[in-house]
Amino acid sequence: MCASRIDVGKCEIELDPLSLVHHDIDAAVEQTRERLHGLVKERGMPGNATAFRAFELEVFRVVLSLVGAVIAAVLKGAHAHLVLRFEASAAARASRAGALRTKGLEPVTVYVYGGVQVGLLTPYLRLDRRGRPGRRRASGRRGPNGSGAYPVLELLGFVGHFSPAVALEVARQVAECASFAVAQSTLVTLGLELDIKTMRLIESAVADIDLRLREEGIEQLAATPSEPTASGEFAGKRIVISVDGGRVRTREGGKCGRRRKKSGRRGFKPAWREPKAFVIHSIDAKGRKERKSLPVCDGTLGDANALFAFLIAELRRRGAAAAAEIVLTADGAHWIWERRERLAEALGLPLERIVEIVDFYHVVEKLADFSEGRLGSQRERERWLRRIRRWLSRERIDEIIAEVRGLAPRASQSVIGYLENNRARMRYREFRRRGLPPGSGAIESAIRRVVNQRIKGCGIFWTPENAERVLHLRAYLKAGRWEELAARVINNVSRRAA
Secondary structure (H helix, E strand, C coil), rough: CCCCCEEEEEECCCCCCCHHHHHHHHHHHHHHHHHHHHHHHHHCCCCCCCHHHHHHHHHHHHHHHHHHHHHHHHHHHHHHCHHHHHHHHHHHHHHHHCEEEEEEEEEEEEEEECCCCEEEEEEEEEECCCCCCCCCCCCCCCCCCCCEEHHHHCCCCCCECCCHHHHHHHHHHHHHHHHHHHHHHHHHHCCCCCCHHHHHHHHHHHHHHHHHHHHHHHHHHHHHCCCCCCCCCCCCEEEEEEEEEECCEECCEEEEEEEECCCCCECCEEEEECEEEEEEEEEECCCCCCCCCCCHHHHHHHHHHHHHHHHHHHHHHHCCCHCCCEEEEECCEEEEEEHHHHHHHCCCCHHHHHEEEECHHHHHHHHHHHCCCCCCHHHHHHCCCCHHHHHHHHHCCCHHHHHHHHHCCCCHHHHHHHHHHHHHCCHHHHHHHHHCCCCCCCHHHHHHHHHHHHCCCCCCCEEEHHHHHHHHHHHHCCCCCCHHHHHHHHHHHHHHCC
């Protein structure tokens, strides 16, 4: 799986483990120096671009092996550190509901950055069942998390047997790249030669930790009637909230019939699901997005209530109640506007404090679809649409309704109802004067970059659980907040239930 292996073996506990680390690092550096000198001596000076590229890659691989050796030395020193081992065991016991029993040293192989396997004998704790053995476990029924803990590895942020840097890099590449295969080839260039099954397990573990934290955050906010301590990120700012949905096909439709395909597999009926997402960003006095401020983005395959629960949690956590102005932009979907009162109530604000805007371009698109086939020629339709756009930007809604009714008196009721219901959200002249955005371009871009470019495509089908994981990871990645997610995951590795 990885390029090389280092067996640390049993580490003797020393009074000064750092001296052991320094000794091993010096040895690794000396070995690397000899390998680099030997490489230059063997290859000589590269005489062309092909030879120079090969030389670059070979040097990179040698340096990566040094990275692994240094990390192995630090792991060895950590396991030889008596105080660190004691603190790690105490932290593991405090994070579990039941008592843990020391089971000595357990041989494990961990994977670290640089593509190196490190063999360790690490302390192992297991749930103490003395006096209450319980029901005998069947073969292969270990459970999702087991009942034991590797306290030193947990203290250092290992996700399973993978170092935090490896686990987060794998999850990031899976979220970033167009497929697992592309992510796999990208990881190879970093010295991480992992099969796709292992990549899936790592990505799922990282995502599940943060998704669980997201759910715990919702529960904590629900149990806190008063405003919790907020970060103040949105305090005093003008923030825009955009909400919308996309489309993705999932593997949950059941079998298509008894007949097998030529491949030997049975077919299935893919179901379309609507992943819902939100984006929160701040704007300046002219309504332009603040470039120095990162947006907040997240999504779910859950229902509208679930999405708004996540949205409210992010707003409360970042101090949106103290924002100078709050704007909600979306299309005309009822599931969005029906929950605006819940949003205001959760933030402790009157509904009037939240400015509601229907996306200008969505209204124009709806009117353009309505006019299709109802005017004499394409040129006449284009002239009509230009006039409608001018009227819409000047808030001449009554005149637009009259035009729509004149085109198709019987078929115009749905469009007229749409315009009437959203009249207060179409005050575009006033919005321009106040420096508010007329559209919801932020969420349209997020749906395209987060959903369409990764989890939607021809021949792509997801289980709902996997789609939820990738959607969540990619939303944070594309918003530029990957390190925020990474810090949460690593700082909460030791909180896994027994």
